[in-house]
Amino acid sequence: MTKTLFFLLAVVICMSGTPARAGTLEVHAPMVRMVPPSQRVSAAFMVLRNHGMSERSLVAAHSDVADALELHNHIMEDGMMKMRRVDAIAIPGHGQVALKSSGFHIMLIGLTRDLEMGEEVPIELEFADGERLAVDAVVQMAGVGQDHSDHSSHGD
């Protein structure tokens, strides 16, 4: 178990070594959650960094892996987990936003094929100013405390 996790971690680190970058935007450690074969929805997570001065807005995502990609947010309210669709995810100037477990994420609805562990799913991110950024998100099992999405949530 531990070995597998270390291996997965190593894979993630290798793959996230060269962040996708376009202009002032950078994407770190993009991943797609592995789901059971019968499951037709999944979610993508990543860290978006904005090296520019002005705020940028992620407004859509595109991929042929699913019929529809939507931006969603999770809100934990009084012990209730609520998932809501959002129109945009803002990344402040010189700031970053983590699309992570129990927070913002990209929903992949109506998967067009079964996901495989470790495969790279191409996703195109669309920003409010029309800029598009292509990323390859690695398919991973739901982290149980080891993935980056959890580490970044510790500081919340």
Added chain:
Amino acid sequence: MAKKSWHLPVIALTAVTAIALAAGLWWRLHSVQSANPYEHLGGDFTLASAKGPVSLSDYQGRAVMLFFGYTTCPDVCPMDLAKIGAVISQLSEKEAQQVAGLFVSVDTERDSPQRVAEYAAFFHPQITGVSGSAEAVDTVARLYYVMHQRVDDAGSALGYTIDHSATTYLIGPGGKVRQLLKHDTSVDEMTEAVRTVLAG
């Protein structure tokens, strides 16, 4: 002589009363100490699995991690089920035999027993997925004070999502809720809790 025969019953009665009082006090103190704060929560139930009806009482003698969610849930449910699976994997073989996971779907419209079964087993073969009619699931949800609410979103390809409690109920071998494991509880903390419950 007459004096003595009058004394004996009084002494006996006093002694019996004192013993009864002491026993009552001990029992009261003891029961307060061992009171289960979740006494009002839970109870036995029967729902449908892919292999026929499953009752909580089928797991008598084992610790059960019970979680309510739905299979279209992309994040919270997979996280919690993965953690339940990791806890079972982390236990020794002997301990693991005394533990089970139970996943109740609150999405009675989309989740058939078959679908819930496949979904749950993906995270660990010892996690059983169950579902049922809206009424049946609602009854169980009320037993465990689980909130679940359908939220329509016509603009989403999902059509609707379900707000739901994200707590794992740790049920002891006697069928009683022993601990509530919140969504942010770590695998190690959960494993520790399971071991405590198994120890009695």
